[in-house]
Amino acid sequence: MITEKEQLVSFVLHLADDSLVLGHRNSEWTGHGPILEQDIAISNIALDLIGQARNFYQYAAALKADGATEDTLAYLRDAMDYKNALIAELNKGDWAVTTLRQFFFSTSKFYLYQQLQNNSDTTLAAIAEKSLKEVTYHLRWSAEWVIRLGDGTDESNARVKTALEYLWPYTGELITPASYEQAQPGIDFAALKKNWTNHVLQVLEQALLTPPVNDWMQSGGKQGIHTEHLGYLLAEMQYLQRSYPGCEW
Amino acid sequence: MSLIELEKIFQDKIDKEIRIEPKDWMPEKYRQTLIRQISQHAHSEIVGMLPEGNWITRAPTLRRKVTLIAKVQDEAGHGLYLYSSAETLGISRDEMVSQLNSGKAKYSSIFNYPTTSWADMGAIGWLVDGAAIMNQVPLCRNSYGPYARAMVRVCKEESFHQRQGFEILLVLSRGSEAQRKMCQNAINRWWWPSVMMFGPGDDASPHTAQSMKWKIKRFTNDELRQKFIDICAEQVKLLGMTLPDPDLKWNAAKGHYDFGAIDWTEFWNVVAGNGPCNKERLEARNKAHDDGAWVREAAVAYARKQKDKLSQTKVA
Numbered sequence: 001m002i003t004e005k006e007q008l009v010s011f012v013l014h015l016a017d018d019s020l021v022l023g024h025r026n027s028e029w030t031g032h033g034p035i036l037e038q039d040i041a042i043s044n045i046a047l048d049l050i051g052q053a054r055n056f057y058q059y060a061a062a063l064k065a066d067g068a069t070e071d072t073l074a075y076l077r078d079a080m081d082y083k084n085a086l087i088a089e090l091n092k093g094d095w096a097v098t099t100l101r102q103f104f105f106s107t108s109k110f111y112l113y114q115q116l117q118n119n120s121d122t123t124l125a126a127i128a129e130k131s132l133k134e135v136t137y138h139l140r141w142s143a144e145w146v147i148r149l150g151d152g153t154d155e156s157n158a159r160v161k162t163a164l165e166y167l168w169p170y171t172g173e174l175i176t177p178a179s180y181e182q183a184q185p186g187i188d189f190a191a192l193k194k195n196w197t198n199h200v201l202q203v204l205e206q207a208l209l210t211p212p213v214n215d216w217m218q219s220g221g222k223q224g225i226h227t228e229h230l231g232y233l234l235a236e237m238q239y240l241q242r243s244y245p246g247c248e249w
Numbered sequence: 250m251s252l253i254e255l256e257k258i259f260q261d262k263i264d265k266e267i268r269i270e271p272k273d274w275m276p277e278k279y280r281q282t283l284i285r286q287i288s289q290h291a292h293s294e295i296v297g298m299l300p301e302g303n304w305i306t307r308a309p310t311l312r313r314k315v316t317l318i319a320k321v322q323d324e325a326g327h328g329l330y331l332y333s334s335a336e337t338l339g340i341s342r343d344e345m346v347s348q349l350n351s352g353k354a355k356y357s358s359i360f361n362y363p364t365t366s367w368a369d370m371g372a373i374g375w376l377v378d379g380a381a382i383m384n385q386v387p388l389c390r391n392s393y394g395p396y397a398r399a400m401v402r403v404c405k406e407e408s409f410h411q412r413q414g415f416e417i418l419l420v421l422s423r424g425s426e427a428q429r430k431m432c433q434n435a436i437n438r439w440w441w442p443s444v445m446m447f448g449p450g451d452d453a454s455p456h457t458a459q460s461m462k463w464k465i466k467r468f469t470n471d472e473l474r475q476k477f478i479d480i481c482a483e484q485v486k487l488l489g490m491t492l493p494d495p496d497l498k499w500n501a502a503k504g505h506y507d508f509g510a511i512d513w514t515e516f517w518n519v520v521a522g523n524g525p526c527n528k529e530r531l532e533a534r535n536k537a538h539d540d541g542a543w544v545r546e547a548a549v550a551y552a553r554k555q556k557d558k559l560s561q562t563k564v565a
Contacts (some may be wrong), residue, residue: 024306030321031302032533034541036295036329043322047315056310071310095544151554152547161544190520240309240367247424249310249367 002180009027009063010083010180012124013073014222017084020074021230022105023049024237028092041141044096045102048134055127056088075241083178086221089230096156096163096202099145104167104200106139108174111195112187119186143203150207157208164204165212171200172217263464270395271337279463281391282456284338286465288345291331292356295325295349296530300364301373309367313417317370318412327403334395350535357381358516359442361524364531368421368428368435374414376436376443376481382407384447385479387467415484422488436485437493444508445516447474453513475505484505 026046033039057070087105092098113135116128149160175193182189204211220226240249250258255274262269269275297320306319308314330340350356359377364370385407386402421432447470450452460466480501485492496509518524 020311024314027305027318030305030318031298031325032537032540034537034544036325036332038544040322040325040329042326043318047318047322050311050315050318054315057311074311075309095541149544149547152551153543155543156547156550219561224492236306239307244425244427247309248420249313 004061004183007180008121010178011023011184012056012060012063014083014178016053016073016182017082018053018058018088018105018109018177019049019056020053021082021084021233022088022102023053024233025046025088025090026098026102029098034095039069039156042059042098045138045141050133052127052131052134055130059123070240079226079234080224082226082230082234083222083224084230085170085173086218087167087174088100088226089221089227089233090167090170091229093163093166094159095145096149096159099142099149100160101165101167102138103142103146103203104171104174106135106142107196107199108192109135110139111199114229115187115192119184141213142248146203146209147207150204160207161209164209167218168212169214169218173219173221176217176219178222253424260344260462263392263462266464266480269392278459279465280338282463282465283396283462284335284340287331287335287359288340288348289355291328291335292349292354293360294328294331296356296360296534298324298328299366299530299533300362300526301370302358304367304370307367308370313370316413320374320413323406323410327399327406329514330399330402330446331396334393334399337395346538350531350538352522352531355520358519358524359446360530362438362442363518363526364429365438366435367537368418368431369439371414371417371432372435372439373422374410374412375418375484376414377446378407378411378414379481380477381513382411383473387473390467391506392462392464418488418490422490432488433490436488436490439545440493441512441515444474444478445479445511445513447471448511449516450511466500476532478506494558
């Protein structure tokens with residue numbers, strides 16, 4: 001029998017992993033962005049996401065109360081224990097993949113945190129409220145890029161179409177709750193799905209894009225069954241903690 | 250007004266510590282010197298993002314990861330305001346960027362060295378940013394207004410970076426055997442290149458006199474270098490580490506540290522393009538620029554379409 005507390009820990013870790021993994025991916029752009037202003041913008045989003053992850057990890061560590069810290073949770077868990085949605089771990093790809101992924105992701109977080117900021121769990125509510133301010137900007141920034149690329153040049157339109165074909169099958173997971181999500185009180189996942197779909201379709205239309213006909217959706221990330229990409233990400237991210245165990249940094 | 254009179258008014262202002270502003274008359278050589286110096290500084294910030302960016306994905310804790318991203322992002326910001334202040338002298342950012350990418354423009358040679366361990370994030374903060382601050386603090390009072398104002402902001406952030414760097418080394422120096430080794434090794438590799446950051450000795454620096462007269466420069470290379478060495482020779486004791494210079498010794502008579510001979514052959518070699526990472530750094534900049542071309546074009550095309558729509562609505 002899984003206890004309520006275990007369900008809550010899983011939920012908080014899922015939120016933390018989502019933010020950390022995507023924040024890490026976005027930080028791969030730092031120093032390599034298409035133009036200086038956007039290099040700064042994507043680094044900013046990376047910073048926000050990793051900051052949110054830290055808040056969630058710290059809460060998860062407090063709930064676990066077994067000596068875990070934000071760093072043991074981030075650096076000493078294996079891929080099978082990571083609960084991020086698959087879409088977050090995919091390679092950063094080109095600017096179309098990066099911005100479209102951000103858009104799908106931020107849309108789901110926007111509607112989730114909107115609900116969560118009123119949650120009876122006051123810690124979660126506080127983190128959600130703070131994160132919502134940041135996510136509101138991420139959502140606007142990424143939607144603007146999707147529209148700009150879709151309605152820009154022939155090349156940018158072709159690239160964002162390719163990105164859409166690639167990413168679409170990973171969007172289902174963003175709006176399909178895992179059992180530990182459903183176990184949380186006060187979250188209306190049906191409403192989240194409806195809001196997400198409406199907003200996504202509206203922005204895609206503005207970007208002159210239509211979702212692929214094939215509606216098969218990938219899943220597994222939230223349960224710890226990942227793509228091949230996550231192992232490399234963790235190998236790189238966790239290298240120092242794994243090579244020199246028990247050190248202060 | 251004759252050229253001689255204009256030059257006299259200009260030099261009078263400088264002597265009275267009145268800032269030169271973009272619309273003021275200035276000698277062409279002053280303008281060119283500033284364009285070269287400010288754009289080189291901006292390029293150094295941009296290329297300088299690469300060696301540290303190299304460790305973002307491997308930073309050992311979440312706190313370190315966040316501070317490293319923020320630091321590299323600050324450098325992008327510095328590049329941005331330095332490019333803007335150079336633009337007030339009549340050169341475009343596109344032109345400066347293409348000079349960097351073609352290899353025509355220079356940037357600080359220090360960034361042509363590789364970052365091979367986490368301790369390098371500490372050593373760069375402590376030594377490289379430390380040397381940069383020593384060079385840059387006097388620039389907050391340089392005679393060209395937009396440059397001086399940009400430097401005030403740059404210096405505030407740099408001194409924060411320097412403290413962070415030293416703190417990284419301090420933690421390593423109190424850590425395990427392997428961490429202490431990492432720490433000493435990084436100091437060994439970054440020390441001499443940092444000492445060379447002040448540029449050639451005063452006897453080999455032909456532009457110094459003119460730049461000092463124009464108050465683009467306030468201290469000579471050797472004066473700043475000595476100050477840097479004096480400070481680091483003391484700080485390294487707090488780390489329980491050593492600087493890789495057997496001739497480093499306190500000279501009570503001079504009130505300064507004596508130090509060993511600098512290997513200028515290495516310096517000029519790196520400047521000439523033979524440093525360990527010259528090719529990688531330039532390739533990385535070019536790749537980012539080329540890969541980003543379609544993104545920039547899309548943004549321009551979209552903005553134009555929006556503008557056209559707007560003017561059509563107005564006509565209708």
